[in-house]
Structures are given as structure tokens and as C-alpha cells.
Amino acid sequence: MFLSFVSVFNLSFVYSQAVNSPYPVIFIHGLNSDDLTWNTTLSQISSSWTMSSDHTLSAVMNARGGDTTNYIQDVIFPDRDVSGNYVNTISNSSVYAFNFGNFWNRNNSDPRIILYNSNTPGSNQSSSSQSSIYKQGYALKIFIDSVLRVTGASKVILCGHSMGGLAIREYLQRMENGIHKWWIDPLDLTNGHKVARVVTFGTPHLGTNVSSIPFTTIDFNSEAIRDMRYSFNSANAPYLFSNTENTVPSSYYNADINCNGIQSDTITGLSFNTAENTLMPLPQNITYTWITSNYLGLGTDLAVPLSRQWIYNGSVSSPAGISDTLLTNKNHIQQTGDYKSIIRGLDEPDNLNYSYELSFGKTYAGYITLQSKGITSDTDFYNVKFNSGGKITFQLASVNAGVNGIAVLNSSGSVIVSKNISGTADSVSCYCNSGTYYFRVTGNSNQNTNFNSYRFTPSAIPSAGLNLTIAPEGLWNGIINISDTIKLYLKSNASPFFTVDSAIAFTDSSGNGLVNFIHAVSGSYYLQVRHRNSIETWSSAPISFTNGITSVFDFTGSQSNAYGNNLVYKYGKWCIYAGDINQDGVIDASDISSVENDAVNGLSGYVQTDVTGDNFVDGSDLSLTDNNALTGVTSVTP
Numbered sequence: 021m022f023l024s025f026v027s028v029f030n031l032s033f034v035y036s037q038a039v040n041s042p043y044p045v046i047f048i049h050g051l052n053s054d055d056l057t058w059n060t061t062l063s064q065i066s067s068s069w070t071m072s073s074d075h076t077l078s079a080v081m082n083a084r085g086g087d088t089t090n091y092i093q094d095v096i097f098p099d100r101d102v103s104g105n106y107v108n109t110i111s112n113s114s115v116y117a118f119n120f121g122n123f124w125n126r127n128n129s130d131p132r133i134i135l136y137n138s139n140t141p142g143s144n145q146s147s148s149s150q151s152s153i154y155k156q157g158y159a160l161k162i163f164i165d166s167v168l169r170v171t172g173a174s175k176v177i178l179c180g181h182s183m184g185g186l187a188i189r190e191y192l193q194r195m196e197n198g199i200h201k202w203w204i205d206p207l208d209l210t211n212g213h214k215v216a217r218v219v220t221f222g223t224p225h226l227g228t229n230v231s232s233i234p235f236t237t238i239d240f241n242s243e244a245i246r247d248m249r250y251s252f253n254s255a256n257a258p259y260l261f262s263n264t265e266n267t268v269p270s271s272y273y274n275a276d277i278n279c280n281g282i283q284s285d286t287i288t289g290l291s292f293n294t295a296e297n298t299l300m301p302l303p304q305n306i307t308y309t310w311i312t313s314n315y316l317g318l319g320t321d322l323a324v325p326l327s328r329q330w331i332y333n334g335s336v337s338s339p340a341g342i343s344d345t346l347l348t349n350k351n352h353i354q355q356t357g358d359y360k361s362i363i364r365g366l367d368e369p370d371n372l373n374y375s376y377e378l379s380f381g382k383t384y385a386g387y388i389t390l391q392s393k394g395i396t397s398d399t400d401f402y403n404v405k406f407n408s409g410g411k412i413t414f415q416l417a418s419v420n421a422g423v424n425g426i427a428v429l430n431s432s433g434s435v436i437v438s439k440n441i442s443g444t445a446d447s448v449s450c451y452c453n454s455g456t457y458y459f460r461v462t463g464n465s466n467q468n469t470n471f472n473s474y475r476f477t478p479s480a481i482p483s484a485g486l487n488l489t490i491a492p493e494g495l496w497n498g499i500i501n502i503s504d505t506i507k508l509y510l511k512s513n514a515s516p517f518f519t520v521d522s523a524i525a526f527t528d529s530s531g532n533g534l535v536n537f538i539h540a541v542s543g544s545y546y547l548q549v550r551h552r553n554s555i556e557t558w559s560s561a562p563i564s565f566t567n568g569i570t571s572v573f574d575f576t577g578s579q580s581n582a583y584g585n586n587l588v589y590k591y592g593k594w595c596i597y598a599g600d601i602n603q604d605g606v607i608d609a610s611d612i613s614s615v616e617n618d619a620v621n622g623l624s625g626y627v628q629t630d631v632t633g634d635n636f637v638d639g640s641d642l643s644l645t646d647n648n649a650l651t652g653v654t655s656v657t658p
Contacts, residue, residue, distance in 0.1 A: 039383040039475055041069040041114040042376035042402065043175045043216045044167050045366065048160065049356070050182025050222075051244050052149050052237065054121030054136055057181070060357035062115060068385040068473035069114035077110055077166060078119040078133055079159045081151035083126075085141025091155045091279035097162065098124055098133040107133060112171050118163055118184075120156070121149035144273050150242035153183065153259060154279045157190030161202040164191070168204065168214060174377060175216040177366065181356050182323065183244055185223025189290050192218070193300040213303055216376060219365035221311040222321050222355045224248050226291055226328035227260045246272045250328070262289035262297070295331050295338040307374050308343035309365040315351040323352035342374075344392050363471055364389045368400035372433050372458055375401035380412075380480045385473040388422035388463030396466050398422070402459040402478075408568065409454045409538040410483035415447040416461070416476040422468030426476075429458040451538050483536040485570030486523075486547075486563075489577075491531045491590075492554045494598035494631035494644055498591035501531035502633035505552070510537055510545040513562040517658060520545055531576060531593075542566045546583075546658060547573065553631050555597040555648075556605055556655040558583035584656030588648075597653045598631045599645035605655040607648040615642045 045065075047058045055076050062071060083096045099108045102125060110116065123137040138147040146152070164176055180188045192213055194201040205212035227250025238245065246268060247259035256263045259277050264286050268275035275283040289297055296302050310330035313321040320326055330337060330345050337343040348361045355361075367389045369375050378384060388398045406412060416426050418441060427438035428450050436457075437450045459478060488508070495502040506525045511517040521540040525533030544562035557575070560583050565571055576593040579585045587594040601611040618629040618637040631641040 038066055038068055038070045038114075039385050041177070042368070042378060042384055042386075043177050044113065044171050044173050045069070045115050045177045045179060046163060046167060047115070047117045048156075048178065048180040048184030048187050049118065049121070049149075050180075050184050051248070052121075052138075052147070052239075053181075053356075054149065055117035055119035056136075057356040058117055061359040061362050062117065064359040064471070065115060065363070068387075071115040072111045072113035074109055074111040075113045075116045076119050077108055077116065077163050078122050078135060079148070079162075080122050080124045080133060081120045081148040081155050081159060082140060082146055083124060085145040087141070088281060089274050089276035089279050089283075090281050091152075091158050094151070094279065095155050095159050095162075096124065096131060098131040100132055102132045102134055104132075107135065110166060110170055116163075116167055118160070120151075120159060121147075123148060144241075146242040146244065146273055147239065150239050150244040152243035152277065152279055153186050153190050153247045154194075154277060156183075156187035157194055157202045158279075160187050160191045161204065164214060165204055175211075175214050177217045177219075178215055179219040179221075179362065179366065180223060181221050182223055182352065183248060185220030185225065186248065186290070188218055188220065189225070189296075189302070192302055192306075193290050193296070195288075195300045210305060213306070215303070215306050216374075217307050217309075217366070217369075219309045219311065219362065221358070221362065221365070222313055222324055222329060222350075222352050223310070224250075224324045224328055225310065225331045226250060226294060227257060228324045228328060230323055241272050243273060246275075247277065256289070258287035258289065260289045260291050262287060262292070291331060295333050302339050304339065304342060305374070306342065307369060307371075308337075308339065309346060309367075310337065310343065311346045311348060311355075311361055311365050313348045313350050313352075313355060315349060321350065321352045321355070346392065360471055363387055367391070367398065368402070368461075370399045370401065372401050372403075372429070375403040375458055378402050378404050378459070378478050380404060380478050383475055383477045385475050386461060387471065387473050388461075388465055388468045389471070390465040396464050398463050398465055400461045402461075403456055404459070404478050404480075405456050406452065406480060407454055408482035408485065409452060409536040410567065411449060411451050411481040411538070412457060413447055413449040413479045414459050414476065415445075415479065416441065416474060417445045418463075418474040419444050419472060420468065420470065421472040421474040422463040422465055423461060423474050424464060424467075425460075425462040427460040427462075429460060431456045431458075433458070435460075453538060454536070481541075482568035483538040484540050484542065484565035484567050485534065485536050486525075486565070487570050487572045488525055488527075488533050488535065489531050489574040490525075490527065490533070490549060491576045491593045491595040492551050492598055493588055493590055493595040494553065494641070495633045496531070496590060496593055496595055497632075500529040501527060503527055503529060504633060506533060507550040508535060509548040509550070510540050510565070511548050511558075513544050513546060515658070517546065534570070537565065540565060548657075549575070549596065550603070551596065552603075553598060553601050553628055555586070555600045555607060555653055556603075556657070557586055557596045558657050560585075582656075583658060586656040597648050599648040599653070600655075601628055601631075601645070607645065607653045609649065611645050612642070612649055615645050
């Protein structure tokens with residue numbers, strides 16, 4: 021592995037411009053709210069991550085209302101508003117917001133959405149933004165699927181406020197008949213959810229029985245309030261803690277928690293005691309941050325008791341090992357504008373196993389933030405998949421963002437190259453084979469009190485490839501070519517023919533081997549071939565190589581493909597001469613002697629003197645070596 025540092029480069033992006041987040045971030049609002057509640061936070065974040073003008077998807081969650089409680093009929097996404105403007109056509113963006121504070125014109129033949137409207141289909145019905153959490157899980161599935169299709173991303177990051185956090189858990193946890201109800205790909209039991217990270221703020225993970233919230237107009241008979249309670253008359257509330265639907269008091273508009281038109285089902289809740297319900301566990305390949313708030317030291321944020329804003333076992337956040345908590349002092353209404361806490365919650369992974377996947381040639385932004393328990397040092401991990409091998413470079417710009425180091429690590433987590441950062445721009449580079457590599461950014465949050473983002477670009481120069489066909493004389497028996505290792509060297513095309521790069525090919529039964537030359541730049545090079553007991557052979561002329569392109573060369577097709585026509589014809593193929601046991605460029609008596617001695621001693625196995633590759637040293641090996649020695653075979657080189 022060869023390393024190189026690049027200390028001066030031209031950044032391919034303007035630092036003042038917003039760039040990509042590793043995965044699209046979807047913000048989900050809470051009860052009796054809409055996407056506008058995030059405006060302060062989105063304004064701050066959009067200075068770092070791109071946010072298109074078409075970043076909001078708007079749903080109606082109570083379309084049929086009293087006609088039915090079925091989620092499929094109640095959740096709709098009309099594509100035009102009452103003025104005929106298209107509204108649900110999201111475009112490529114790094115930041116999205118969900119809005120279900122809407123109603124519609126109730127015209128099935130020409131559905132139009134009425135944005136930011138709290139009307140209901142009739143009396144005693146829940147408004148859209150106070151509809152059941154079960155329906156929200158279904159709607160969130162549609163939104164995630166839409167974002168994945170528009171962006172081409174492999175995953176999303178979800179950030180939910182209050183009830184929006186329960187919508188996220190509904191999406192991730194709900195199972196029916198052993199199948200994930202809402203996942204994008206329920207058959208993929210590991211990654212079918214397509215989520216990389218979850219952040220919730222002020223979410224009633226363990227429920228809230230609050231009967232009034234200052235400065236709000238909440239319908240306390242709504243489906244959402246029904247679902248967010250932790251108890252009814254001392255009995256477990258079904259949605260969160262499992263029970264039958266008939267335990268829901270008649271004061272609520274309906275008891276159809278799972279939105280199937282039946283109001284007597286037994287519901288499996290999201291939680292159990294103080295933790296998640298293990299019958300429907302949260303995925304273990306996601307990291308979670310539960311942001312909690314103790315307003316004025318009252319033990320609540322005025323809507324949810326502090327002890328119910330997260331899930332935990334004892335004093336350990338749940339799921340253990342992949343979740344964490346942040347404590348703030350904001351009241352429930354203030355939380356969506358607390359961008360500093362939200363950015364801290366969105367902190368990039370500090371563990372290789374949860375690193376964010378990047379694409380070469382794209383510019384991203386990340387943050388150095390204060391960690392839990394007041395830890396100021398922050399480590400962020402990303403990964404790239406390098407299919408061809410070659411040179412990868414990690415360019416970084418950090419203007420008062422707290423970065424103090426960058427590094428590239430191999431697939432096992434060992435550092436290949438690292439560098440301390442003191443200026444505003446720097447980079448590291450390394451040559452490597454195909455595989456997965458990690459980028460690590462380290463920093464000190466004390467140096468980033470203004471929550472500035474750093475910008476970085478991974479880039480790659482793919483290696484030149486070679487599809488080689490070759491037949492060592494001793495290994496070609498007219499039917500198959502015995503597989504073996506061939507050493508290949510690229511030589512400069514002019515004297516003194518310096519070695520530019522090397523690779524090892526393992527040939528198959530047809531004599532084919534595919535290799536990559538990870539250090540060579542595009543150009544023309546002689547190809548030098550060395551095999552353990554064959555004569556050194558060169559290509560007849562320099563071969564053209566191009567980064568990212570696989571060249572093809574076949575020694576077996578013509579004698580003229582080797583320098584000096586130094587090939588022997590055998591069973592329809594041109595082969596490289598066998599018998600140079602000591603690899604001195606001449607097949608002579610010393611080689612014969614080596615083979616003869618080992619044959620007398622009955623040597624076997626993968627040994628230098630086994631010229632025919634049958635794992636025995638005998639007369640056939642001696643015959644080949646002796647014949648080529650008699651004809652004076654030597655290497656022929658430029």
C-alpha cells in the first residue's frame with residue numbers, strides 16, 4: 021500500500037454554498053401542527069445541506085372520516101391544490117419536511133388538497149394533524165419511498181417532534197403476522213426499513229396523559245390524543261402499551277387504533293414498561309437519539325413528562341448500545357426551533373459499523389458537535405465502496421467548524437493515512453485495491469460554538485485494468501490450462517524501462533486472469549511477465565492503459581505478441597517457455613540439475629521444479645526443461 025499526501029488543491033465547491041447531506045433528512049412534525057413549525061431549524065440547516073423549493077410532501081390523513089376508519093381510504097396525497105397548482109411534486113433535495121395539517125375538497129373525481137387547514141369530514145372527527153399514529157406510519161412509508169425514488173439514496177434520516185417521533189417508531193416497529201407492516205422492503209429483514217438514523221424531540225415515547233398544553237388548541241377527543249395516552253382509567257392504553265381496543269373510553273371519536281374498520285382488536289403496543297416492546301423491536305442497525313427537555317426544572321416540557329420522553333432500561337437508553345439522549349430546557353412549543361439541539365442529535369456516526377455511505381465526486385457537509393456527558397471531542401465516520409482500486413482522495417474544507425484531523429481507514433478499521441488539520445482546507449490520498457474504505461473526521465466542539473459545518477469531497481481515480489490470456493508451456497496440456505499465479509509488471513516504454521506498477525494474476529483453466537494496476541496513470545507500458553518456472557517474457561510493444569478501463573492482451577493468439585517472438589507453439593496455443601527454474605533468464609544445465617535432483621528424491625507438491633503442474637517432479641518435468649535447454653532458450657527483452 022503506497023501513501024501520498026496532497027496539501028494543496030483546488031476545492032471543487034464554493035464553501036458558502038449548501039451541499040449534500042450523506043442521506044436525505046426528513047422532518048416530521050407533531051400534533052396539531054405542520055411543516056412550518058420547522059422553519060427556524062430548516063433555515064439554519066439549509067445553509068449547509070441543499071433544500072429544494074419542492075421539499076415538502078403534504079398529506080390528508082382524515083379523507084373519509086366518518087365514512088370509514090380504514091387507513092388506506094383515509095390517507096391521500098392529492099397532487100394539486102384548490103387553485104390547480106401542483107403541490108406534491110418533490111424534487112431532489114437533502115432536506116425534506118412532512119406536512120399533514122391539511123384537508124381536501126372531498127371530490128373523488130378531482131381531488132384537491134386544502135393546505136394548512138384543520139377542517140374535518142364531519143362533526144366528532146379528528147382533524148388530519150390529529151389523526152391516528154397508525155395512519156401516520158402508513159403515510160411516512162409513502163413519503164420515504166418517494167424521497168428514495170427522487171434522490172436515488174439508499175437510506176434516509178428521520179427527525180420527529182412530539183407525535184412525529186411516534187410516527188417514526190410506528191413505521192419502524194409495526195409488525196403483523198411476523199411481517200414488517202410499513203417497511204419499504206419488508207422481505208429484507210435487515211435493511212428493508214431504509215433508515216440510517218432516528219432523532220426525536222419531546223416525543224411521548226412512554227405516553228402522556230396531559231389534559232392541557234399552553235398556547236395550543238388541542239382536540240382532546242382526537243385519535244392522536246387517544247394513541248398518545250399511557251392509560252385509561254388505570255388500564256394500559258392500547259396503542260403504546262398493548263390492550264384491547266374496547267378499553268378506549270367512548271369519549272374518543274373512535275377506538276379503531278389499527279385503522280381496519282374493526283374496534284375490538286387486541287393491539288400490540290410500541291412500548292413495554294419503560295422500553296420498547298421486544299415483540300416489535302426497533303432495528304439494531306440504526307442509531308437513535310432521544311432529545312428530552314426539562315423546562316424550568318419542572319420535570320416536564322409542559323406537554324410530556326421528562327421520564328416519558330425517552331425509552332430506557334434502568335438508567336441505560338434503549339436500544340442499548342445504539343441509542344443516546346440529550347437533555348435541553350425548552351418547552352414543547354420551542355423545541356422545533358432549537359436547531360442547536362437538533363444538529364447535535366443528527367451528529368454523524370462515531371462508529372464504523374454505522375458509518376454513512378458516500379459517493380465519489382459529490383460534496384457533503386457534516387458537523388462537529390458536543391457529545392453526551394459534555395465530551396467535546398467528536399469523531400464522524402463515512403464509507404465509500406471502491407470497485408476498481410486506484411487512488412482515492414479525501415478533500416476537506418473547514419472554516420471555524422472545529423475540525424482538527426482527517427484520515428482514511430481500511431475495511432478492518434486500521435488507519436492507512438491520517439493528517440492533522442490546522443488550516444481551512446486540506447486533503448489526504450492513498451492508493452488502494454478494491455474494497456470498502458472509511459473516512460474519519462475528528463474535531464473539537466469548543467472550536468465550533470456557532471454550529472458551522474465542514475465540507476468534504478471524496479474522489480477517486482480508478483485503476484487501469486488488464487484482462488490477460490497466457491499459457492505457460494508446462495501448464496497447457498491441450499485441454500486445460502492448469503491455474504497458477506503469474507506476476508505482472510508494467511514497464512516504462514523507454515530505456516531504462518523503470519517498473520511503474522505490478523500486480524499478481526491468478527489464471528483460470530483457460531489461461532485468463534484479470535488484474536488492476538492501482539498506481540499506474542493512463543499511458544503506454546511494456547508488460548513483463550514472470551512465472552515461477554517459465555522464462556521471463558515481455559509484450560512485443562507497449563500496451564495502452566487507461567484509468568478506469570480494462571485493456572485486453574492475449575499472448576496465446578500469435579507469436580508476434582511477445583517481444584522477439586519468444587513463444588513456443590503447443591497444442592494450438594502460443595506459450596511462454598518452461599524450465600527457467602532459478603529465474604536467471606536462461607534455461608540451462610543448472611535448471612536441469614535442479615529438476616533431476618528433485619525427481620530422484622521423489623519431491624511432490626507445489627514446488628519450483630514441478631514444471632508440468634501435476635504436483636510431482638518426474639521425467640516429464642525433466643524432458644521439458646532439457647529440450648528448452650538444448651535449444652538455448654533465453655529471455656528476450658527490449
